[in-house]
Amino acid sequence: MSNATNATQSCPETSGLENHLAAWGLPTTEKRLSKRLSSNMEEVRSFYDAMLPRLPEFIEYLNQFPLDAIPKEAHQIAWATLAMCEVDNAINKWNDITLDTGIDILRMIPKKNFPDRGQQ
Amino acid sequence: MGKPENLALPEIGSHALGTGKLPVEQYVSQEFFELEKEHIFRKSWLLVGRESDIKAPGDYQNFIVDTLGVSVVITRSKDQKLRAFYNACTHRGARLVNAPTGNVRALVCNFHGWSFNLEGDLINVPDAGLFAELDPKQEHLKPIHLDVWGGFIFINLAEKPEWTLREYLKPLDDKFDRYLGNKDWSWSFGWRAKFNANWKLIVDAQIEGYHVDMTHRKTIAGAIPGSNTAAYYFPESVGVPCGVAAYRPEDVSRGMQTPMNLLSAKYGATSIYTKPERQFAAEGGEGVLKEDHPLWIFDNYLVFPNIVLFVQKGQILIQRTLPISADECIWEVDFYHTERPTSFGHVFNMEQGVIQIRDVLSEDLYTAEGIHANFKCGAITHVNLNKQEVPLRAYYNRLLSAIEQSQAKEKP
Numbered sequence: 025m026s027n028a029t030n031a032t033q034s035c036p037e038t039s040g041l042e043n044h045l046a047a048w049g050l051p052t053t054e055k056r057l058s059k060r061l062s063s064n065m066e067e068v069r070s071f072y073d074a075m076l077p078r079l080p081e082f083i084e085y086l087n088q089f090p091l092d093a094i095p096k097e098a099h100q101i102a103w104a105t106l107a108m109c110e111v112d113n114a115i116n117k118w119n120d121i122t123l124d125t126g127i128d129i130l131r132m133i134p135k136k137n138f139p140d141r142g143q144q
Numbered sequence: 145m146g147k148p149e150n151l152a153l154p155e156i157g158s159h160a161l162g163t164g165k166l167p168v169e170q171y172v173s174q175e176f177f178e179l180e181k182e183h184i185f186r187k188s189w190l191l192v193g194r195e196s197d198i199k200a201p202g203d204y205q206n207f208i209v210d211t212l213g214v215s216v217v218i219t220r221s222k223d224q225k226l227r228a229f230y231n232a233c234t235h236r237g238a239r240l241v242n243a244p245t246g247n248v249r250a251l252v253c254n255f256h257g258w259s260f261n262l263e264g265d266l267i268n269v270p271d272a273g274l275f276a277e278l279d280p281k282q283e284h285l286k287p288i289h290l291d292v293w294g295g296f297i298f299i300n301l302a303e304k305p306e307w308t309l310r311e312y313l314k315p316l317d318d319k320f321d322r323y324l325g326n327k328d329w330s331w332s333f334g335w336r337a338k339f340n341a342n343w344k345l346i347v348d349a350q351i352e353g354y355h356v357d358m359t360h361r362k363t364i365a366g367a368i369p370g371s372n373t374a375a376y377y378f379p380e381s382v383g384v385p386c387g388v389a390a391y392r393p394e395d396v397s398r399g400m401q402t403p404m405n406l407l408s409a410k411y412g413a414t415s416i417y418t419k420p421e422r423q424f425a426a427e428g429g430e431g432v433l434k435e436d437h438p439l440w441i442f443d444n445y446l447v448f449p450n451i452v453l454f455v456q457k458g459q460i461l462i463q464r465t466l467p468i469s470a471d472e473c474i475w476e477v478d479f480y481h482t483e484r485p486t487s488f489g490h491v492f493n494m495e496q497g498v499i500q501i502r503d504v505l506s507e508d509l510y511t512a513e514g515i516h517a518n519f520k521c522g523a524i525t526h527v528n529l530n531k532q533e534v535p536l537r538a539y540y541n542r543l544l545s546a547i548e549q550s551q552a553k554e555k556p
């Protein structure tokens with residue numbers, strides 16, 4: 025893995041992807057999950073198809089920085105790259121926005137730490 | 145890869161614990177639930193926390209056993225010792241802490257201000273002269289047995305536990321204690337959810353491999369074929385009745401490896417179902433990890449009554465289920481890793497792993513409420529178990545024997 029402090033690659037060209045990056049470049053897993061749940065398959069597929077060929081290049085670019093030194097202008101690319109994980113199953117396994125053989129995914133509340141049981 | 149003869153998998157299960165149907169009263173009967181409260185939850189060692197979450201003097205954790213109404217406060221004092229007490233002020237019974245975790249110099253009661261040090265001694269009583277006779281030594285917080293194993297804190301509400309924690313956890317021995325207790329483990333992520341189902345139904349779903357091909361047909365089916373999960377049972381054990389081992393298929397192309405899975409596998413090993421190009425790092429593990437088998441992924445163990453502990457190289461996964469009532473429970477899952485992501489590639493890998501396992505768990509959790517309703521309304525009075533489901537027999541047997549043994553002890 026390249027972790028050089030002197031980044032050599034410049035920020036990848038994203039023309040044509042602007043709308044997708046704006047729609048899916050959301051900062052948290054929870055926000056990206058809601059984005060999937062509120063999208064239709066056509067929107068999800070168009071995002072996936074546009075992003076997939078670019079992912080290796082995006083990841084290699086982002087990978088050259090220490091995590092806290094990823095340039096601000098690349099944050100949206102990073103978050104949209106992570107949003108691809110959120111739509112993977114919908115595209116590749118379910119051909120549907122949600123999994124119809126699992127509990128409502130919003131019932132699973134993300135914990136903050138081991139003792140976290142929410143308000144008691 | 146190992147030699148071909150190493151590819152042999154363990155026996156998928158056993159009929160040794162019988163072949164008959166099992167009744168379902170223990171999931172829906174209120175009387176049975178009362179027995180569980182008295183003889184299981186008040187007598188078993190219960191996993192309540194991780195030692196590293198209560199690190200500094202003054203750190204505390206408040207652990208609640210909802211169905212018993214018991215709140216336990218676990219403290220770390222200056223002498224570095226961990227102690228557990230009922231979260232109950234000895235003046236007139238108020239709870240001393242309400243937050244789930246925190247750091248305090250002393251436990252000060254909000255009602256009238258009695259304060260207790262982290263060892264549980266009463267150290268200050270406002271206007272003590274108002275009391276006619278008060279011996280602070282008699283007013284110590286009520287202690288609860290506590291022990292640590294594998295870096296996890298266990299408590300036992302019994303006045304005098306039947307077994308030490310180490311006796312209880314056999315056959316999980318000191319090698320497990322060392323592997324799981326390694327200080328490099330840190331909490332990575334987890335979820336919780338409430339279910340309208342008996343707590344044991346959530347546990348049941350994790351201790352057999354027969355469900356894998358069907359339940360997970362829309363996620364990981366094929367990547368762990370049901371036929372590559374082997375059941376164990378430990379009839380001699382007090383606290384670890386059974387478990388499951390999972391192996392990858394001999395044909396690594398089985399299971400759907402999406403472009404996303406393949407790409408994320410280049411940057412880390414966070415998904416337990418994707419054959420990683422990188423392995424999780426973890427110190428030790430001899431006698432715990434079955435690394436001499438090239439296909440081995442993980443073992444899980446039922447830590448009676450309510451924990452399913454998954455052990456693999458570089459990842460620990462703990463599923464905990466606690467009843468709220470006979471018909472409701474809270475389930476939690478927590479993941480520990482020895483590595484923190486330091487690059488975006490690893491973050492990406494981790495995100496893929498987190499989302500994959502989240503979706504897999506949502507499948508595991510899908511059936512419990514329907515089963516519970518079917519038991520409760522009487523549509524189903526007995527269930528069928530095959531040899532691969534022998535852990536459920538072992539669990540059932542332990543449930544009954546634990547209650548019987550505890551009842552026998554109480555008879556004069």
Ligand code: FES
Pocket residue numbers: 233234235236237238253254255256257258
């Ligand atoms: S109940 Fe705690 S000080 Fe009165």
Ligand SMILES: [Fe+2]
Pocket residue numbers: 349350355356359360508
């Ligand atoms: Fe499962």
